[in-house]
Amino acid sequence: MKPLLSSTRERILSAAERLFAEGGVATTSLRAITSQARVNLAAVNYHFGSKDALIEAVYERRIGPLNRARLRNLDVLETRAEPPTVVEVVEAFVEPIVDFSAHDAKQGLVFMRLLAQTYAEAAQHFRKLFAREYAGVIKRYRAALTHALPHLGPSELEWRLQFMIGAVNHAVADSVYLRPLAGDAAAPDLRGAARELVPFIVAGLEARGPRLAPANRH
Amino acid sequence: MKPLLSSTRERILSAAERLFAEGGVATTSLRAITSQARVNLAAVNYHFGSKDALIEAVYERRIGPLNRARLRNLDVLETRAEPPTVVEVVEAFVEPIVDFSAHDAKQGLVFMRLLAQTYAEAAQHFRKLFAREYAGVIKRYRAALTHALPHLGPSELEWRLQFMIGAVNHAVADSVYLRPLAGDAAAPDLRGAARELVPFIVAGLEARGPRLAPANRH
């Protein structure tokens, strides 16, 4: 019978996640992964079929719960009579990734590093995967913000939605990579980052429309 | 005698830049580069010494002018009597990358793709290079914003500075990658993106400080 939790499978996934986050997907060899996980080389192809399939498995293991939490938060907000405010929507979007690194510190941190590493390296392989995984979430949040910000046009809102995502992604990468913070390794202050990030995003989203023809200085 | 402009060198740099932007640095082979550039394989090691040296050369060719333009814009603002406003500082930071893609459309676009691709793939190799290249610019803009936003504490300002960078980077990647826009290939509307981006960032930077203990929802 297929064991519900194969130790070998999990060890491979965790080792791969760690090494991908450190050195990138392309440069990490299966031999490095199986050596780190202390399993046999052939085990990867036995359990996953190929390196590409392993890569997808590494991502899907984490992205799924994260996006589900985002949708759940929005569901809670929308059960109320009054529509959610901008602040609430932003918080609902940001909180899961903060919570993720807080609850499951070790694993959360590793995956956060992987996200920061991969965000753009994405290239051919992952652009599709990410688009598929995020499409539903973006759609929901776009709708929520449309109601929370009725004075914004669709195009304006679309841009600001992307700015929000960019600010969030970079804040994660920043707090993981660039802030040495507090002596020992591996303790990014994502909660602190979010406390600063939310007012920033809210103000940006609520900002009045673009200036017409900004001064040209040459 | 060493020719001032080696056609082979430039062809290698451009081909490498293009291929790196498409498929990443690690997965792009020297054979693919030299084939695309229609030069001999050994030419890379002859002109650059190694693949790593070639990679550094590709980045440095573009980042230098970009950051110099940012500093120049700030210089102009600071020759006046009154200190620059928030809007002016943000524009000074954003404008060069927009201008870059507008003036030299082909090359600018390729490098923009490369930036979007590399932003995080950075890994061991480039984190140091980027830190070195950006250190001066960040320092200057931090100082300028400190004066333009006197009510912000150093920590708050530091975070918002990073949010700004994140929003900018993502806006670039977004307008390059994710917006199909207007029929044919290769025409990202970075000017349109900036028109939307600046008010967003300004509002975020000018926002009042963080809320204390945001509502916990579980």
Add this chain to the structure above:
DNA sequence: CTACGATTCGAACTACTGTTTTAAACGCAG
């Protein structure tokens, strides 16, 4: 022209990649 350094070329080298195959062992359900 000759001579010489810079450049290009073709070919090879070593190392490592993902994958597959063989065989033998392990652990546990029927």
Add this chain to the structure above:
DNA sequence: CTGCGTTTAAAACAGTAGTTCGAATCGTAG
């Protein structure tokens, strides 16, 4: 015990990676 899914071990596969080398070629100074 007999099976069967799982895991290991060792080896080999074909393909590709970065790098190196010696000879051929180029461009120009003397």
